[in-house]
Amino acid sequence: MPLYKSISVNSQTTVKIWKIEESYEDLMQPLNLKTVSLERVLGMKSELHQRGFLSVRHLLREFGYTDQDLFYVENGKPHLKDGKHISITHSFTFSGVIVSDAEVGIDIEKQREKIAIIAKKFVDYEFNYLKPEAEDYVRKLTVIWGIKESLYKLFATPGMLFREHFLVIPFTFEDDETVCWIDYDGRKYRYNSRYLEFEGFTCAYVLG
Template sequence: MPLVHSEMIEETCTLLLWKLSEPETELREWLGSAYISEELNAISHPQKVREWLASRLLIKTLAEQFGIAYVGLHKDEHGKAFLIDNDSHISITHTFEFVAVALNPFAAVGIDMEKCDEKLQRTATKYLSSGEIAHAENEITRLCMYWSAKEALYKLYGKKGISFRDSIRILPFLQSAEILEGTLTDNTRLVNSKIHVRWFDQHCLAISL
């Protein structure tokens, strides 16, 4: 998989973005049979299989850059992924065209990548507050930034049952902004986050720290 982008964010978080172009057989060979899990065996859609293989291969690559012996991932009851036998925080996202991972040894991280698509206009009322809808003005680029930012913050928090519309807020931003500010509220807990935004081929990549 060709490396599209590599970046250190806020001195602690490393981001890798790869273009997903290889067939399943090649990805399986690169990853190695030792890392194939029951989770993969439960996936039937060929594209989803490729995305799963590619994301694990990229996590393995990134972990080894930090001198971490990669022995696989496990997920908690909320579906949040963790490295086995290592306390570094990771997050994974993939689309039809890209796979991206982030690793932060010191604190939680969440990433998401979304392609600009008209479906974001059709579903905006499900994930945006009334103020956010007014600010977005039904513009696909802004809607994509809102969705990716909220999804990244949701993944940083790592617990289910959070309403994107009611519990996650993104402050108004310029369309050219590279850092957004967001908050997530869960009962009495408030999580503040800086969310870094990058663009690749009409895809918005958001990294929540």
């Protein structure tokens, strides 16, 4: 299908989400990929990953970019040639891209019960307000993971740990935003984060 959702976060920031329903062939057909991108997609063993990769290139087109406008630096962080900031995500049947004048990060996750099993690996401070018996426990954990993954993508610094260096201020689903912090190397950084849910998935993004 074409674009699933477009969100104008503010005058400098836009999020676009794609629902991946097309075949690999249909996604590939209109694209003009760089050699390195073509080699990468052809080397993927999973067609799901291939389709995710290609759907991101379709999202780039929605922003007015092509694959040629996107490049990656050593830490794996994507950049755009015009200097705007970009972050990319895909999970199963959805992909997302955020483009902004400021530093940004984005993540899409499928809501799955097994996240409760690994909660202690990425949650510390947040256990002060989380209630494991609550109906929305898995949904809240998924938001926290998505925000922390977005922070990690934004900061792109090796050695950062979700549990120790990132924290998410209490939030509700009546609101769609909260504050999050990075506490790393003796410094604290404050960011605004937003989140939304659709079809059993959670999208979170962080604004610098």
